[in-house]
Amino acid sequence: MLKFAKGVAVSVAALAMTAGTAWANPYEPYEGTTLVVNFPAHPHYNAVMEVLPLFTEETGIEVEVDLLQYMKMREKQTLELTKSGGDYDLIAYVVFSKADYVYADQLENLAKYFMNPRLADPNYDAADLIDAYVENISSVGGTKGYLPGPLDSVYGIPFGSETSILGYRTDIFEKHGLEVPETYDELLDLACQIPELEPGMGGLSSRAASGHHASHAFLLHLAPLGGRIFDDQWTPIVNNEAGVAAAEALKTIVDCGPEGAQTFGFAEAGAAFLQGRTAMFLDSTVFAGQVNDPSKSTVTGLVGWAPHPMGERRGSQTGGFGIAIPKNAENKEAAFLLMQWLTSKRVDKLIALAGGNPSRYSTHLDPEVNEKFPHMAIFGEALRHADPDWRPIIPVWGKINADLGTALSKVLTEDLDIQEALDGVAERTRVIMDEAGYYTWTEQ
Amino acid sequence: MAAAQIKRMTPYMFLAPAAAIMIVGLLYPIGYMVYASFLDWNPSQRIGEADFVGLRNYVTLLNDAAFRESAGVTLTFSAIVVVVEMVIGVGLALLLDRNIRGISVLRTLFILPMMIAPIVVGLMWRYMYHPSVGIFNQTLKEWGFEPIPWLSDSGWALTSIIIADIWQWTPFIFILALAALQSLPRTSLEAARIDGASGWQQIVYIKLPLMMPVLVVTALLRLIDSFKVLEVILVMTNGGPGLSTEILSLRISRTASEFRELGLAAAMSNYLLLILLTLTVIMFVYNKVVESRAQAIRQQAEEA
Structure with missing residues (x-):
């Protein structure tokens, strides 16, 4: 002050x-x-x-x-x-x-x-x-x-x-000689390794609650893993290989995450990290301000930061x-x-x-x-590696976002098959886009 | 002549303010909603700028799997909640309809849940259901059981919100049933006792049939209310996981604010209104039939 x-x-x-x-x-x-x-x-x-x-x-x-x-x-x-x-x-x-x-x-x-x-x-x-x-x-x-x-x-x-940023517990990483993950493979390995090294602790805090939160978490992984919601002709491609990989990454993270992670919103995911129940956090930079506030956090002084890990490419939100x-x-x-x-x-x-x-x-x-x-x-x-096109900004996005978030929540909690879930999203998205007039100029 | 005419007009003049308020306060908003349901209306437009699309919103909804799922969730939720609450509420009323010391304190305690603001109820239950720090899972773990995924499993989530609703609204049925019980004619109960009816017989043949008109109205009120429940579920699960707890009122609110489709949201509200109207009519018809049958029996008895 x-x-x-x-x-x-x-x-x-x-x-x-x-x-x-x-x-x-x-x-x-x-x-x-x-x-x-x-x-x-x-x-x-x-x-x-x-x-x-x-x-x-x-x-x-x-x-x-x-x-x-x-x-x-x-x-x-x-x-x-x-x-x-x-x-x-x-x-x-x-x-x-x-x-x-x-x-x-x-x-x-x-x-x-x-x-x-x-x-x-x-x-x-x-x-x-x-x-x-x-x-x-x-x-x-x-x-x-x-x-x-x-x-x-x-x-x-x-x-x-x-933008999105990776926060990690320096004490835990030091204790077990862990390297800060730079790629998605390393990140996912580490996320599931931590619960084994530190029983009772989750790997990575992620939001996953049905709707906006699940969709947001998925999109965080989609861009770095090389995916997009639409191609240049507005055809939904969320169900391609990259989309499936992103959903798999989300599922891995939630499964290896803290207890009850399936219903976490942004606040709960952050709280889990601040209470020391997870070793990593991957989400918005706005969270960084709370980490060293002793009234909210039990991990003050124990958190290091690193760029959002890269998959096929770099692309933070x-x-x-x-x-x-x-x-x-x-x-x-x-x-x-x-x-x-x-x-x-x-x-x-x-x-x-x-x-x-x-x-x-x-x-x-x-x-x-x-x-x-x-x-x-x-x-x-x-x-410098932030991706301005990590999610589409179009008027009908609210509807697609909600549908995507619901389908992903079903993947996380009801074991719905990932490919099937994303195929469904793509199909419904196509209808929404068609109604909104995005295919007026293209043959679909 | 003029005086007579004024006299005849007087009652209407007194009624006029009430009628005007009814029209402005009740019919206008409903009319507005019905009109809006025929529009393709985005909140960035004024209502005059929206396109008229006829019945398209209604047809879209019928083909919308998410809407159908949400309607299914609402029906399941309401049916279970009302039945369980009626059974427990009436049961409690029958148990507590007697003169025990401190009964008035007990009665007050029983109706406390109903008086708590819904948002608070939602938060309270959300924390009690919390996977690691919630009281339920902590207790289960202490006793050596597996913790239950209260809100994070789609099957359990619906059960969890049903439990919370039962906790909050059983008291409502309890106080109405208790009031009904206490206003029952003591003479018929006394007559039954003299004839040697057991406690159960008194309940089944005297108390419940006499309470029936009140119970029907109570159930109806609860049913209408349970169709419209929003805040508790919004706070506890926000409709998730998946769509497993997305009741209609939540879907309506999301359609209006998240998907920005006011016309579709209005059409959904109208469907909800129609469902409720149908249920109400069925209930009243049933009530009328039962009543007229009772009257017929009474008449037969008198004639004989």
């Missing part, structure tokens, strides 16, 4: 110095404006809340935050965005909402703001933003519609984004949140200024120091940040 305060003090001082040299104030026209923003209750945004008062202090623009549980956010936003005059000037959106909002034409294209010399900061350095996050969260209209490409455009900026300006916002320009401020190099670092997830390469390499959070450099390395 002290360090954070010092960081703030230094940056305020730096700002004062720049202000001292002739510096027009781009925030002046918007002084006294009150922005209403919608953020999720999430570790990253808790850190943002600590830094946010600085914005009002520097710019004179007030910010009112409506904090919601992140799964509830989409419902509320959907209502807000369909109104003719919305209450929100800036929203944080879960990555899979990107498709819905942009398709329904409810977000502002950011081009006109970055083109406006009165608003755009020339030192913003967009190239420093982590590519995979930008591709996953910001860009729309390129490849497959939801990825970047020659004709894409940008509707949001990654803010509170995450990309996800989390982005921020965007709704079409029906009242104070769009001031909202853009807040957005630019929050995602700038200086503030990205301040938020990281307060415990948030940075979205810039420079923050991951920053010595001050690394001193406080030594894992940050590894996370930055892992991010």
Whole structure:
């Protein structure tokens, strides 16, 4: 906290110095404006809340935050965005909402703001933003519609984004002379070896509960093992060899995992690791902040981090949140200024120091940040291999995701044959895609 | 003349506010839901922008294996829950319908589960069923038995939620049955005792038949409620593993929020409404038949 305060003090001082040299104030026209923003209750945004008062202090623009549980956010936003005059000037959106909002034409294209010399900061350095996050969260209209490409455009900026990372118990690994797994074969071997070496301990904590959680866990393995949900023609290929391998990996992990792993959600999987009931954890980086918090964790100081192991290729997840300006916002320009401020190099670092997830390469390499959070450099390395296309972001995905998650849950708990389960998913997915019009241009 | 007319109008004037509230508060939402079920409506659209698709949503649902499975789960759950709760609830009422010291305290204790918020009930049971730290598996292990996969096996998961529901809602039947028992005409019971009826005979031939109208309504209320149960199951299993505990109300909520198909969700709600309506009508018809038969017997007895 002290360090954070010092960081703030230094940056305020730096700002004062720049202000001292002739510096027009781009925030002046918007002084006294009150922005209403919608953020999720999430570790990253808790850190943002600590830094946010600085914005009002520097710019004179007030910010009112409506904090919601992140799964509830989409419902509320959907209502807000369909109104003719919305209450929100800036929203944080879960990555899979990107498709819905942009398709329904409810977000502002950011081009006109970055083109406006009165608003755009020339030192913003967009190239420093982590590519995979930008591709996953910001860009729309390129490849497959939801990825970047020659004709894409940008509707949001990654803010509170995450990738997947492997956490492991250094004490257990040392005790038995185990190597940190770099490939999937090593990972799966190790996951089942640990319960034998340490009776009562599970190998790897994974979520597996029916629905979204099982599907998420499967997708984590699908991309590194060389698979995809669709090919380039939108034909479901989830039931090919790579898909089966990913489902087998999930089953192995859950079978060698802690007791009751079949019903774990993200929170339970994390808790099992924090309570020392498993030796490894493979999921979102957002979890890292809790590991050394003694009120939540019994394994403080015993956890090492490594990049998501590779299979056929490297491909960790990309996800989390982005921020965007709704079409029906009242104070769009001031909202853009807040957005630019929050995602700038200086503030990205301040938020990281307060415990948030940075979205810039420079923050991951920053010595001050690394001193406080030594894992940050590894996370930055892992991010170079993050896969923006690890799961499709299309409006019908919610339905396919639920079906996939249910089928996988049946594989894990009812011993449904993997090939049969995935064939079923592929077949139903084809029907959903056909109804949604994805085969209008192809012969199926 | 005018005065007479006003007089005749008076009752309607007094009824008008209530009628207006009924129409606005009851018919409008139901009408809205029925209308929505004919639309292909995504929550990002205003209702006016949605496409009219006629009965397509209803047909889609009938061909949807997941919906059918979910309907099956709901029917199984409701049938088991209502039968077991009726048996235990009425049984308890028969046992406790007497003057023992401290009975009022006991009665209050019995109805406690019903007063706990559903989310809390769900959380409580989820922790009790927890595979390693839950009280059930800890006890089983202590006694040397194999732990049971309460929520992680699809067969057990349904059993587990049924147990939780029985725990929570048996008291409801218990208090209604007890109230019915205590309002039974003492004269017929006394007459039966004088005629030498045993305890069992009193229950089977006097108490239960006299309580029947109340019990039918109670069962019906429970049945309707059990079709709509959501929170406890949402917290305990969220429908899993697989679809083994995904009751209809949970499927409706997921269809609306996760799959973003409001029209389909509305159609599903209407199916649920139809099922409940049918059950209600059957129950009332049955009740009417039994009543009229009883009346016929009474008449015959009087004539003879």
